[in-house]
Amino acid sequence: MDKEALLEDLIQNYRQTHKKSESLYQRSIQNQISGGSHNLRLFAPFPFYDDYCSGSTVTDIDGNTYVDFWQGHFANILGHNPPVVIKTLIDFFGKGQGLATGFPGFLQNELAEIILSRMHADKIRFTTSGTLASMYAIMLAKAYTQRDFLFKVGGGWHGAQPYALKGISVYDMGLNRIESAGLPAGIDTSIIMTKFNNVDDLDAKFSEFGKNAACLIVEPFIGAGGFIFGQPEYIQRARELCDLYGVVLIFDEVVSGFRFHAGPLQTLYGVIPDLTVLGKAIGGGMPVSALAGKEEIMALCGTDVKDIQKVKFEGGTFSAHPASMQAGISFLQYLISHEEEIYPRIGRLGERVRNQVEEIFRSHGFHVRCTGDGAPTAKNSSIIGVHFLHSSVEHITSPEETWNPEVSDFKLREKIFKLSMLEEGFNIFHGYGTIAVAHSDEEIEASLKAVDRIAVKWQKYI
Ligand SMILES: Cc1ncc(COP(=O)(O)O)c(C=O)c1O
Secondary structure (H helix, E strand, O other): OOHHHHHHHHHHHHHHHOHHHHHHHHHHHHHOHHHOOOHHHOOOOOOOOEEEEEEOEEEEOOOOEEEEOOHHHHOOOOOEOOHHHHHHHHHHHHOOOOOOOOOOOOHHHHHHHHHHOOOOOOEEEEEOOHHHHHHHHHHHHHHHHOOOEEEEEOOOOOOOOHHHOEOOOOOOOOOOOEOOOOOOOOHHHHEEEEOOOOHHHHHHHHHHHHHHEEEEEEOOEEOOOOOEEOOHHHHHHHHHHHHHHOOEEEEEOOOOOOOOOOOOOHHHHOOOOOEEEEOHHHHOOOOOEEEEEOHHHHHHHOOOOOOOOOOOOOOOOOOOOHHHHHHHHHHHHHHHHOHHHHHHHHHHHHHHHHHHHHHHHHHOOOOEEEEOOEOOOEOOOOEEEEEEEOOOOOOOOOHHHHHOOOOEOHHHHHHHHHHHHHHOOEEOEOOEEEOOOOOOHHHHHHHHHHHHHHHHHHHOOO
8 A cells, every 4th residue: 555645645634624623732732842732632744623522523623523532532432522421510500519628528529439439448548649549559568568669560550659650551572661750760660561461471470570560450351552451360360469569550441431321330340459440431521530449559559657657648638529519420320220221332333443444444455453352251341452463463461462564553453544534424442442321323423434434445555
């Protein structure tokens, strides 16, 4: 395929239909680094700027409307600006309430009770981003065990915090490298990389470093690493090894929490970690994240810990912000009370898309595999990753395969397919993204027809 020519065509067309966005982008780069505050959102040649987001769609400042499968970094399970949350917030603000006050309020306890009722954890503390919550989780584990090393999974993304910036997406004969400057001295050697879904590797690493390791942090469903579910025997083995070596098991469920059912994914595996990081969906579109887990570990950030184990997870100005708590409560209550309608439907649509996308590309001579299928553990998976593979590979089972350029064609997915789908009226992420409740069956079918047209068009470039 002459990819360069295809990409050039797509970029030209995109420029034609996004003139206001291009000019706003030109202004933005005068003031903001690379034109914005989140690199992933700033795709090339320039992002479109949203004017109005509602349900399944986003309309940009040039008047283009897209069916959106990115859905607020996967937080928006119901779709954009769901009335159930918006209405509650309007009422709340209507009473002159909702902004930061600096007092504890009663709402955070209500949200705490809702979340804890859906999982096996003793205590919870809120913060404002998954990044912070995962950092505090590791600090607590280090303080609790009084150990220095930690195990991380290659391809795992836990936010940009110092303990997690190794082995994310830069493939260099594996996912093993520190990926940020400015980190504390010695951090490279204290983060021990392990391979997702690889029990032998986990056994070997625990046998070598287990006695000195504070924690293993792992996403039971790995998000940025390729939308891959942990195999049950791998998740189970992680628990056993942590017990054996006295290592704190941390599940990062920022993506998977409340995504596959109205609770964390761990309950579907029947494996209870020591600490759980939550984010995204629990805020109903507002900035809420949390750390939940065992009392004896969580207690180290409490008010009356005096010794060297005290962890400064003490809260920030906007921790448990009133409007955020209110949004999280309405959103989670809705997910819980409509669980039986929501998850089977978006799971069924997810399955249809995964199967059809593979089939469409296969029928036009492309080798594509979709990830995100959680069966039998999480049968209702609404997440779809699309991987354009070099033909020798049959399946994507690890982040190494996702990021190895000899296995997966990243440029085809993130640049060419992305712009091709935008041209068709669909905003995708990592090859497709996620189904929200707001997506209609018709929109899903239309997206599949678009994939078919794109595959036909691409054949001309072969
Ligand atoms: C699994 C996982 N953990 C942590 C984070 C960081 O969360 P936040 O972006 O809220 O800081 C993310 C963000 O995408 C994530 O996917």
